[in-house]
Amino acid sequence: MSKQYDAIIIGAGHNGLACAGYLARDNKKVLVLEANNFIGGMAATREFAPGFHASVAHTLPQGQSALISDLSLKKHGFELAAKNLDTTALDGEGNAITFNGKSVKGVDANDQKSYGEYQSLLKKFAKVLKPTWNKRAPRIGGGEIKDMITFAKFGWDVRTLGRDTMREFTRMIFLPAQDMMDEHFDNPLLKAGLSWDYNVGNILAPRSPNNAVLNQLLKLSGDVSGHGGLPLPKGGMGSFVNALANSAKTSGTEIRLNTRVKRVVIENHVAVGVELEDGEIIHAKRIISNADPKTSFLKLLGAANLEIQFTNRINRLRTEGLVAKVHLALNALPNFKGMTKPEGRMILAPSMQYIENAYDQSKYRSYAEDLPMEVVIPTLHDKTLAAEGKHVLSATIQYAPRDVEGGWDKHRDSFMKNVIATLEKFAPGIGDCIEASELLTPADLEQQFNVEGGHWHHGEFAIDSWWMNRPTYGASQSKTPVSGFYLCGAGSHPGGGIMGAAGANAARAIIAEDK
């Protein structure tokens, strides 16, 4: 019998570490178990080629300043390489427009004026949702005062938007990105660039209704560089998770790497510990899973320990990833058409139709030749990621279906060829600068980071799987139907992105239980 912990957290992703940090701060004895030999999961900074470093998640739009101060992350080494990246949308023909959370350059006066109105409208909407992210999702029929207050507060915040803004809110929340853009702007490049954030990471494209605006509002909840800012952490996203880990460790948390959990041990319908792959059993009062809901319930807990309808609700979660990541090791800085030098975040998509076309291919388990992508060159701001004079290009590419026809082994080379060919169109000559590259398809993300389906958010982030339906009712308040077993990953409320709120929410739920 090994020593007793208050909590075991399965998975040292950023949410698991945030959860550990908050629990440890509350004097709980926490053990974090990580299957890989590194912490951070998709937020880890890894050396993808000798001397070149990158992390799957590269920017921190959803970052919560409260988390950073609560866990003293700055003291533990977290800093920004760039406070706020501008976004430049490129069409590959030499046209470019640049925008940030406040203003836009390169468009006509009408669009500039609309942009201001649009941003202030979105910020009003974001403000309504803001209090929901860092609080447990309410239950409708639970009868708890706390939940009723959450509903009442939400209702009040919606109503106090004012009549006209409230009406726009109840309408626009269901609009596809394309309609939002068409209603506000004329410039196709601005529409393409802005619409990107509405859909990226999900099974969505500019024409998809219902879920796009919610995704954008989740992004706007971040406040590390003000709402709507795009901070770039120094040392890649890994520095953020390292700071989380250091914070947790300082408070007494143990982290064990190379330790894969085989199953959660259930005794008398209560989760009491975990069994490792080597057969070792470790006991704890609470078992908290940072893994995605499908892995947590179906693999770690097992359907035998769950009611059949609940199992069905987990089974039906949409977890197919659609985003690929490419890291390029460059020996020189590429030149993008339309820019004097590469800067900030670049979105390579001439129009929303271009993005939609790429999505259409993915529906049939294929991928487009012209791939829309988001490109960041973090080495412009951060010398720690590559040697002097060398650069890292980090590209988020849509759409790459996890279940590509015939499997990714067959398609890796041709997909990479399309990526480079697309990049060549926007940045001629880039191919000659490439020293090495890494392609992470959704299948790779699944396999390397133990995320079912390779989905960024551990499951589609959409109105139907949001708030009290995330991941599903019965498990939306971090607690699960199995006593002693909790969720703290992106698959639980409030959702994905490098945010840490899911981990913090789980920790708060547990701390509240003990009071």
Place this chain on the structure above:
Amino acid sequence: MKKYDAIVIGAGHNGLTSAAYLAKSGLDVLVVEKNDYIGGAAVSREIHEGWLYSNCSYVCSLLRQSIHRDLNLTKHGLMIVPYSGTTNFTRDGNYLAEYGDHAQQYRELCRHSVRDANAMHRFEADLMRYAKLIRHFLMRTPADPTSFKPRDISELIFMGKKFWDMGEDQIYEFTRFLTMSAADFLSEYFENDLIKAFMATSSIIGTALGVYSPGTAYVLLHHVMGDVDGAVGSWGLARGGMGAISDAIAGALKEHGGEIRMNAEVQQILIKDNTTYGVALANGDEIHAPIVVSNLDPKRTFTKIVDKNDIPADLYKKAKNFKIRGSSGKVNIALNGRPDFPSLPEGHMLRNGSFQFLDSLERMEKAYDCWKHGRWSDDPFIEMTQSSVWDPTMAAPGNYFVSCFIQYCPADIEGGWTPEKREAFGETVVDQISQYSPNFRDLIVHKEVRTPFEIEQEVGLTEGNIFQGELTLDQLMFNRPFPGYSQYRGPAKGMYLCGSGSHPGGGVSAACGANSAREILMDLKRPNIVPEDDGDE
């Protein structure tokens, strides 16, 4: 010149219903119609001598039974004939059929997937639960959630209570269902692609979205929330074609003293000092009334027949942004013999039913992709209804009328619609059917091809959208047609909307017309005579 109490613009089935209730209440009502026939998109027309065409809408389920009874539509000649049995033919010569009988249906599904046959019960129970919830709201005016008026608050409470009555778990389930795609929703029950495709057909009809687009699950519901004589989810045909519905409502209108003037296109709604006082016709005539009700779609109403300066600027913008993209075509065909479908045995009962030609969700989605690029689908989804098999009034013995509904067909096509393109579109449809029915082409006596362009030109539906506005959540309930205008009132005093562009939306339901009449009577402080459905219990 005679002054009326109310003028209704457009003699569609909703305009006629609104007018009928106003007349029944004792008002002097005039319906003005630009065409030389009434009915709008619920019409029966002898397009080819000897054949009666339901050339727009072609089947009936959403027509509210309470209106049917209340306006005595049976007395005015309306008879709904229930029909069932859709057969879907696949490219490999197989088929999947729908049976009214449960045991038969189960066996049929088992031929394709035993697992799905077992799941069907769960699927039907869930969908029916949602349908029965929605049915409560069809004959009610949506609450304005921004209002503090007692009526709006009590309506919100009514809605809340109906939700609450479903139980906690079902509230979560229903909120999920509302925003999902049909494909995702169906995949929660079924594994077999053919079964999913077959069940998904109702989710895209009339819709400018594909089966994979979030929001299409609701459209699916929109097609099962109707009933035939209380059999929820059933569909029927109006004997004498869909025009029989409009004719019966017009009969009720006339019974109560209402008038209809045809060939009277409205140029403009007359508004002075923010008060409506009548309409100006295209021929220059003015007809005056303190109440003007528009059965035209909201976009047409606010951008074409009112002076932009008479309405608030933001309303004009909302009307411009209103989503009313046409996505459907219609090919109506007169046949001089019965089409043969060799996949079905000779004399099989299913030969009387409707036909579809699908294999998979992917095939349906590809048809949508064509539409996105401004082309009609080269492999279109077709719902082929053999109306005359059930209704002998539509064609002489031995002859047949078939109505083919096609998805997708764009309103805007590269270079604009021309007669040649229209003909080519019709040929695409005939080709598709001929792949499954070798003698089909030879039986054709006449065919009428209607793209969204013709539907807009003839019926007046903007972009040919059959629902008078898309059925997406940003345009449903209190958002329909736009937030702040969901209670049938226009911006000026005395101005109202009564078309499907208002709540509860498209389909031949007559609910929009009835609901608008209820609001008008309320504003006039007259007793309410319009039935308020209260679901099925």
